[in-house]
Amino acid sequence: MKIFNAIKLTKEYRNSGDRKKTMGIMDIDLEIDSGDFIAVMGKSGSGKSTLLKIMGTIDIPTSGYILIKGDRVSYNNSEKLAMMRRREIGFIFQDFYLINTLSIKENIMLPMILDGKDGKVASEITKKNAAYFDIVNIIAKYPYEISGGEKQRVAICRALSNNPDIILADEPTGNLDSYSTKKVIDSLLMLNQEYKKTVIVVTHDPLLASFCKKAIFLKDGKIEREIESSDDQQEFHKRILDTIIDIDSSFTEKAT
Amino acid sequence: MGTTLSFEALTVKFTIKEDKYQILFGRQLSDELTNILVLNDQTFNSMLDQNESTVEVMLIKENDSAVLNKIKTEDMVIYDKTVLITLCKGEDVFVFLTFLIIGSISILCSWFILFIKIMSEYNHLIEKYKFLSIIGMNEAQRKKSIVSEFKLIFVLPLYISTPTGIMYFLITYFQSSSVYQLKEISTFLGYLTILILIQFLFYISVKKNFLVKLNKDVVLNNEGGGTYFENI
Numbered sequence: 001m002k003i004f005n006a007i008k009l010t011k012e013y014r015n016s017g018d019r020k021k022t023m024g025i026m027d028i029d030l031e032i033d034s035g036d037f038i039a040v041m042g043k044s045g046s047g048k049s050t051l052l053k054i055m056g057t058i059d060i061p062t063s064g065y066i067l068i069k070g071d072r073v074s075y076n077n078s079e080k081l082a083m084m085r086r087r088e089i090g091f092i093f094q095d096f097y098l099i100n101t102l103s104i105k106e107n108i109m110l111p112m113i114l115d116g117k118d119g120k121v122a123s124e125i126t127k128k129n130a131a132y133f134d135i136v137n138i139i140a141k142y143p144y145e146i147s148g149g150e151k152q153r154v155a156i157c158r159a160l161s162n163n164p165d166i167i168l169a170d171e172p173t174g175n176l177d178s179y180s181t182k183k184v185i186d187s188l189l190m191l192n193q194e195y196k197k198t199v200i201v202v203t204h205d206p207l208l209a210s211f212c213k214k215a216i217f218l219k220d221g222k223i224e225r226e227i228e229s230s231d232d233q234q235e236f237h238k239r240i241l242d243t244i245i246d247i248d249s250s251f252t253e254k255a256t
Numbered sequence: 257m258g259t260t261l262s263f264e265a266l267t268v269k270f271t272i273k274e275d276k277y278q279i280l281f282g283r284q285l286s287d288e289l290t291n292i293l294v295l296n297d298q299t300f301n302s303m304l305d306q307n308e309s310t311v312e313v314m315l316i317k318e319n320d321s322a323v324l325n326k327i328k329t330e331d332m333v334i335y336d337k338t339v340l341i342t343l344c345k346g347e348d349v350f351v352f353l354t355f356l357i358i359g360s361i362s363i364l365c366s367w368f369i370l371f372i373k374i375m376s377e378y379n380h381l382i383e384k385y386k387f388l389s390i391i392g393m394n395e396a397q398r399k400k401s402i403v404s405e406f407k408l409i410f411v412l413p414l415y416i417s418t419p420t421g422i423m424y425f426l427i428t429y430f431q432s433s434s435v436y437q438l439k440e441i442s443t444f445l446g447y448l449t450i451l452i453l454i455q456f457l458f459y460i461s462v463k464k465n466f467l468v469k470l471n472k473d474v475v476l477n478n479e480g481g482g483t484y485f486e487n488i
Contacts, residue, residue, distance in 0.1 A: 058390050079394050086392025097387045111391050162392075 003165060003198050004055060006030040008064035011050050011221075024050035026221040028064070032200065034165065037192040039209035040202045041244070042218035048202045049170060051218065055200065056089055056168045057081050069165070086115050090159030090197075094171035096151040098143035104154050105130075105139040111161040122161075129157045132194075133187055149180025156187045160195065167191055169201045173208050185211055206244065210237030217247060355424070356447060363417075363451060367458055370409055374466065385474050395471070402467060410459040414452060421448060 011024035025047035032038060040048045053059035054066060057073055066073050068088060075081065085091075090111075098107045105126055112122035130136045133153045138146050146154070152172055159167050169188065173181040185208055191197045201208065209215045210233050217225040224247055229236040385398055393401070425444055 056390070082389070082392050082394035085390060091390055093387075099384065110388075114388070114392050114397060158391075 001034045002031050002067075003034040003036075003069055004030070004032040004200075005067040005070075006051075006055070006064065007066070009051070009054060009061050009066065010063045011047070011054060011059065012062045023047075023221045025054075025218075028221075028223060030216075030223070032198060034198055035192070035196055036214065037188075037199045037212045038201070039212040039215040040200065040218060041204070041206075041209055041215055041240070042224075046218040047221040048218050050221075052168055052170055052200065052202045055166075056091060057085055086111060087162050088164050088166060090162070090164040090167045092152070092155050092159050092167065092169035092172045094174040096143070096148075096155045096175075098151055098154060098158075100143050102142075103139070104135070104141055104143065104146070107143065107154060108139070108158045108161060111158060115162055117162075125161065126157075129160055132190065133157050147180065148176050149183050152176060152180065152184045153187050156184070156191065160191065160197075165198060167197045167199045169199065169203075171203055172201060173203065173205050181205070181208070206237060206240045209240050210234070215240055215243070217243060219247060359421070360451075363455070366413065367455075371462065374409075374462065378469075382470065382473050385470060389474055398470075398474070399467060402470065403463065406459065406463050406466070410455065410462075414455055418448065418452065 006028055009028040009030075010026050013022045013024055014020070015022060028047075028051065030051075040051060042048045050059065054061050057066075057068075057075075060075050068084065073081070073084070098104075099110070102110070105123070108126045108130065109119075109122040112125065113119070117125075126139070127136070130139050133156060135150060135153050135157060138150055138154075143151060143154075152175075156167075156172075159169075167188075172188065173184050176184060188199055188201065188208075189211055192199045199212075201212065203209055210229075212229065214226060214228045215236075216223055217227075225243055227236075227239055227243055385393070385402075388401075389398065
């Protein structure tokens with residue numbers, strides 16, 4: 001079952017000063033199956049974050065459209081969009097975006113509270129998810145009292161709060177050391193394999209991408225290449241590195 | 257009916273009118289009334305300079321014949337009621353006005369501080385509400401949340417300061433043996449109402465402008481495919 005479709009997605013930005021157009025992404029067609037674990041890779045400015053924002057309905061394409069679970073996304077109804085983001089999509093950010101004045105438990109409960117869930121029910125779900133992601137011992141603490149890796153696992157737990165089918169992660173390991181990166185990768189794998197969520201990760205990290213089922217490479221706002229894993233993580237890691245070198249060398253050849 | 261009473265070098269003859277004895281103010285030394293004399297304003301003022309530090313206000317029971325006899329038979333100084341009332345009221349009004357001015361300055365300063373605080377935290381609030389919108393907070397929830405935050409900032413001090421002001425007024429009122437009259441009470445209540453009204457208008461104005469600015473900054477529904485949430 002296709003959980004996400006992008007049809008001829010184009011996004012142009014206008015510079016605030018000279019109003020010049022800058023291309024974000026161009027004519028992107030994409031189909032994502034339910035239960036996929038996909039890495040979106042590419043250099044800075046290749047359009048991967050733009051693509052993720054449009055997939056998360058937090059950015060409007062200049063042309064083209066997206067379908068989530070077969071329904072075309074309309075940007076005219078902000079209430080419906082908010083509900084879609086609340087129930088269908090979970091977000092994980094590089095900078096965690098935890099609210100410092102709320103405890104870890106309250107941060108995790110936040111999407112459920114926004115969705116009008118009962119406090120007791122939300123608390124139970126939070127405790128259950130926190131146990132899965134090994135953060136039970138910190139749920140009474142505040143974000144400034146925990147490490148970066150713990151913060152990201154809290155963010156993952158929060159993304160799961162309303163049990164959405166799609167999890168979008170923007171550079172989830174970007175601010176983490178190798179130990180925390182491993183923990184976060186394990187958590188993302190758990191989301192995909194045990195919770196059966198469709199996970200789409202934008203990353204520069206070939207190691208993280210190597211745990212995915214598929215890697216999509218963007219270049220200059222277009223999909224340059226797609227490669228699939230053969231369930232051998234190390235082999236897939238090597239192929240990802242080779243693809244990056246290959247794309248880079250084609251750029252060098254053009255430049256010379 | 258008349259009496260001649262002495263105070264230091266002065267010997268003055270007074271006609272004592274009955275109703276003047278209903279409430280008297282005098283010098284109180286230890287627990288007994290001594291040296292009480294009824295004087296006209298001019299004489300009283302000239303004497304006050306010498307005795308100011310020992311002047312106290314006290315109430316004598318209405319038609320207390322023992323006291324009246326004491327006043328008549330013993331060497332007493334009696335101060336005129338209206339003079340003392342004016343004096344006491346003048347002091348209280350001065351204190352009252354001082355508090356009003358200090359209070360007004362404090363309130364104006366607090367508004368200024370609140371305004372600066374809100375504006376300096378604006379970018380942080382934008383980031384927070386952008387993020388909350390991303391995870392599904394709708395416009396109504398955003399408005400409700402901001403209104404709650406603003407209420408806490410603006411209305412809570414009002415909830416605390418208004419009863420405090422009223423309590424201060426009542427304590428002063430009772431301690432001063434009813435020297436406050438309807439005029440002063442009306443002035444106080446009028447001033448309080450104006451402050452509450454200004455505070456309320458300030459709250460409405462800041463809240464409205466903030467919501468408009470925040471909505472504009474958080475959600476940019478540009479025609480032709482703009483960015484829904486900028487820079488996040």
